[in-house]
Amino acid sequence: MNILVTGGAGFIGSHTVVELIAAGFEPIILDDFSNSDPKVLDRLESILGRKVKSYSANCNDADLLTKIFREEQIQGVIHFAASKAVGESVERPLLYYRNNISALVTLLEAMTANGISNLVFSSSCTVYGQPEIIPVTEETPVLPAASPYGNTKQVGEEIIRDTVAAKPGLKALALRYFNPVGAHESALIGELPIGVPANLVPYVTQTAIGIRSKLMVFGKDYATPDGTCIRDFIHVVDLAKAHVKALELLVKQNDANYYDYFNIGTGTGTSVQELIDTFERVTGVKVNYEFAPRRAGDIMEIYAEVSKSRDLLGWQAEKTLDEALADAWRWQQRLAN
Ligand code: WQD
Numbered sequence: 001m002n003i004l005v006t007g008g009a010g011f012i013g014s015h016t017v018v019e020l021i022a023a024g025f026e027p028i029i030l031d032d033f034s035n036s037d038p039k040v041l042d043r044l045e046s047i048l049g050r051k052v053k054s055y056s057a058n059c060n061d062a063d064l065l066t067k068i069f070r071e072e073q074i075q076g077v078i079h080f081a082a083s084k085a086v087g088e089s090v091e092r093p094l095l096y097y098r099n100n101i102s103a104l105v106t107l108l109e110a111m112t113a114n115g116i117s118n119l120v121f122s123s124s125c126t127v128y129g130q131p132e133i134i135p136v137t138e139e140t141p142v143l144p145a146a147s148p149y150g151n152t153k154q155v156g157e158e159i160i161r162d163t164v165a166a167k168p169g170l171k172a173l174a175l176r177y178f179n180p181v182g183a184h185e186s187a188l189i190g191e192l193p194i195g196v197p198a199n200l201v202p203y204v205t206q207t208a209i210g211i212r213s214k215l216m217v218f219g220k221d222y223a224t225p226d227g228t229c230i231r232d233f234i235h236v237v238d239l240a241k242a243h244v245k246a247l248e249l250l251v252k253q254n255d256a257n258y259y260d261y262f263n264i265g266t267g268t269g270t271s272v273q274e275l276i277d278t279f280e281r282v283t284g285v286k287v288n289y290e291f292a293p294r295r296a297g298d299i300m301e302i303y304a305e306v307s308k309s310r311d312l313l314g315w316q317a318e319k320t321l322d323e324a325l326a327d328a329w330r331w332q333q334r335l336a337n
Helices: 011-020 039-048 062-071 086-091 092-112 148-165 201-208 236-252 272-283 306-312 322-336
Strands: 001-004 024-030 054-056 073-080 118-122 171-177 177-180 215-218 233-235 259-264 289-292
Touching: 001 011, 011 024, 011 039, 011 073, 011 148, 011 236, 024 215, 062 092, 073 092, 073 236, 086 092, 092 118, 092 148, 118 148, 118 236, 148 171, 148 259, 171 236, 177 236, 201 215, 201 272, 201 322, 215 272, 233 236, 233 322, 236 259, 236 306, 259 306, 272 322
Parallel strands: 001 024, 001 073, 024 054, 073 118, 118 171, 171 259, 177 233, 215 289
Antiparallel strands: none
């Protein structure tokens, strides 16, 4: 079954391409390389021992989407392509609404016009804001988004839900990611932040290898056991496998108007301090860090309740944080060569 993977050269997209092929699907990548590196295509060929077909374009091009759908006989789409930096979205909201909302509408119009019925949507735990009750289930109330990025994920889910309800024959699942970390065991693909990393783990590994002089830990005065924020750090390969499970569930659905959403996390909360300590223990490398004021927009604590994904998706995370940080470190070392 041919699957269009938008953003397929990105961090999560590229790892999902590997798992799709392992599961017998045929992924075709669509990526405009605005936030990914075309070299990833060669790295994927090294991992897979074969090329993966790709198109250098974005999802705002309806005619191209229709052309690809027809020529490649696409039967499903996994939609990763989006802008994802929380801080940048506050400074450039219209970029985020164009890339994350306008492009989604164009994609949905092209899919429904061409009878493509299976969609897996990349959503985020940011839809929960700072939840009152932790861990969060899928029924935890969605709170007003703390950033335009988070809003594009909330609105994206609603657009898909309403489109499915209009009965065009579309089936869709939204996967609410927690914090993706780590890299492929080959160290050929991994997280490739452009410029200064916004996310914690690439900043840790860049500090450990000497690219950054010091990691600032944003906040030591939270009401958590060690004062630092708590997150649910999930290995990117486990996250990739969740997309395959989601596609397999969709394909089995007879209800042509099926929509659902799942938390994709480990179910375990880890503090920033605990992550740093784990990294140092696993790699034997000290991280130079100091505590700094809180970062605007950060929530204190969130991690997933994952029974729905386990029971309905038939998926649960298998890799540990130790493995994820060891893989992230191996990837950073390879990048340095
Ligand atoms: C994690 C913790 C920071 C950097 C991300 C994505 C979001 C969503 C969820 C997919 C926070 C602290 C960070 C640093 C630090 N993913 N930190 N120093 O904010 O939880 O959200 O994952 O949709 O899109 O942005 O991840 O890695 O930025 O921060 O202390 O240099 O690490 O304060 O507590 P976050 P993050």
